[in-house]
Amino acid sequence: MKRMAFAATALVAATALALTGCSSDRGGDTGGGTDEEVTGFDAGSTIGVALPDKTSENWVLAGQLFTDGLEEAGYKADVQYAPASNTVAEQQNQITSMVTNGAKVIIIGAKDGKQLATQVQAAKDAGAYVIAYDRLIENTDALDYYVAFDNFKVGNLQGQALLDGLAERAGHEAPYNVELFSGSPDDANSAVFFDGAMEVLQPAIDDGTLNVVSGQTEIAQTATEGWLAENAQNRMDTLLTGSYGGDVVLDGVLSPNDTLARAILTSAQQAGKGVPVVTGQDSEVESVKSIMEGIQYSTINKDTTLLVEQAIKMVGQLQKGEEAEVNDTESYDNGSKVVPSYLLDPVIVTKENAAEAYANVPSLLEIVESYK
Ligand code: BGC
Numbered sequence: 001m002k003r004m005a006f007a008a009t010a011l012v013a014a015t016a017l018a019l020t021g022c023s024s025d026r027g028g029d030t031g032g033g034t035d036e037e038v039t040g041f042d043a044g045s046t047i048g049v050a051l052p053d054k055t056s057e058n059w060v061l062a063g064q065l066f067t068d069g070l071e072e073a074g075y076k077a078d079v080q081y082a083p084a085s086n087t088v089a090e091q092q093n094q095i096t097s098m099v100t101n102g103a104k105v106i107i108i109g110a111k112d113g114k115q116l117a118t119q120v121q122a123a124k125d126a127g128a129y130v131i132a133y134d135r136l137i138e139n140t141d142a143l144d145y146y147v148a149f150d151n152f153k154v155g156n157l158q159g160q161a162l163l164d165g166l167a168e169r170a171g172h173e174a175p176y177n178v179e180l181f182s183g184s185p186d187d188a189n190s191a192v193f194f195d196g197a198m199e200v201l202q203p204a205i206d207d208g209t210l211n212v213v214s215g216q217t218e219i220a221q222t223a224t225e226g227w228l229a230e231n232a233q234n235r236m237d238t239l240l241t242g243s244y245g246g247d248v249v250l251d252g253v254l255s256p257n258d259t260l261a262r263a264i265l266t267s268a269q270q271a272g273k274g275v276p277v278v279t280g281q282d283s284e285v286e287s288v289k290s291i292m293e294g295i296q297y298s299t300i301n302k303d304t305t306l307l308v309e310q311a312i313k314m315v316g317q318l319q320k321g322e323e324a325e326v327n328d329t330e331s332y333d334n335g336s337k338v339v340p341s342y343l344l345d346p347v348i349v350t351k352e353n354a355a356e357a358y359a360n361v362p363s364l365l366e367i368v369e370s371y372k
Pocket residue numbers: 054055056058059134135183187189190227256257258281282
C-alpha cells in the first residue's frame with residue numbers, strides 16, 4: 001500500500017468529480033446488469049458494519065454511532081465487532097455472513113487490511129458496496145470507497161508536534177534525544193502515520209536536531225503489535241534500560257496514539273526519566289486530562305461523530321442510486337487501485353488550543369474547562 005503525494009488543493013478540485021467504475025449489476029432492479037446506471041436499493045435495507053477489536057475509544061464510540069445513525073436513517077443496522085482473540089478469522093466470517101444476509105452496503109473497519117480481499121470481492125459479486133472505514137483495505141479492486149480522516153496528515157501533525165513540543169519544553173537547545181513508536185503492523189494505517197511523521201522528522205534526524213539514541217528508525221523496529229499498551233510499555237522499558245543508562249536524558253517520543261502515549265509515559269516515569277514530550281492521537285478522555293495537566297504533549301482530534309456521519313451519508317447516496325461523493329481520487333492506493341476517498345481533516349490538540357479544538361465536542365470541552 002502506498003500513500004501517494006498529498007496535495008491539499010487536489011481535494012477541492014476532486015470534490016465535484018463524478019466517479020464511474022461501480023459495478024452495473026449492483027443496486028438491484030437493472031434486470032441482469034446490462035444497464036450501466038447505478039440504481040440504488042430499498043430504503044429499509046440492511047447495512048453491515050464490521051469493526052475491529054476495541055483498541056481505542058474511537059472504535060467503541062463508532063459502533064454505537066453506527067447503530068443509532070443507521071437506524072435513525074431507516075436502515076437495518078448489523079454492527080459487529082471482531083473479538084480480541086482470533087480477530088482476523090472472526091471478522092472474515094462476520095463479513096461473509098453480512099453478504100449472505102443480503103446487506104446492501106458493508107462498512108469495514110479492518111482488523112487486518114491485507115486479509116479481506118476475498119470477502120470484499122464476494123460482497124461485490126453479491127451486489128453489495130464496500131466502504132473501508134478509517135483503515136484502508138489492501139490489494140483488492142473490489143473496494144468501492146474509503147472514508148477516513150487523512151491519516152498521512154495525522155502523521156505529519158504528530159511529527160510537527162514532537163518538534164514543537166521539544167522546542168517548547170525540553171529546556172535546552174537541540175540536539176534532542178528521542179525514540180519512535182509506530183502502531184500494529186497488521187493495520188494499514190500504521191505505516192501511513194509513521195510515513196507522515198517521518199516526512200517531518202527525517203530532515204531533523206539528518207541535520208542532527210534529533211538523535212534517536214537507540215538507532216531504531218525502521219518501522220519494523222518501532223512497531224507495537226496489536227496496538228497494545230503493554231507492548232509499548234515493554235519496548236519503552238527495554239529502550240530505557242539499553243540506551244538511557246545513567247543521566248542520559250529522554251527528551252521526546254513519537255507515539256502514534258493516546259493508548260500507547262500513556263504507556264510510554266508510565267514507563268518513563270517508572271524509570272525516573274521524568275516527563276518526555278509525547279505525541280498521541282484519538283482524544284481519549286485520559287489523554288485529554290493528561291494534556292491539561294501538562295503531561296502528555298499532544299493528541300489529534302479525529303471526531304468519530306463526523307466520520308460516522310460521513311459514512312452514513314455515503315450509504316444514503318448509494319441507496320438513491322447516486323455515486324457516493326468523494327473529495328480525493330489520488331492519495332490512497334491500496335495496491336490494486338487508487339481508492340476514491342472522502343477524507344476529513346484531523347486537528348492537532350495541545351493544552352494551548354484544546355478549548356478551541358473541542359469547541360464542537362461537548363464531552364471533551366467540559367473536561368478542558370474543568371482545568372480552568
Ligand atoms: C486508528 C487510530 C487508532 C488505532 C488503534 C488506527 O487504525 O486510525 O485512530 O488509535 O487504529 O485503535
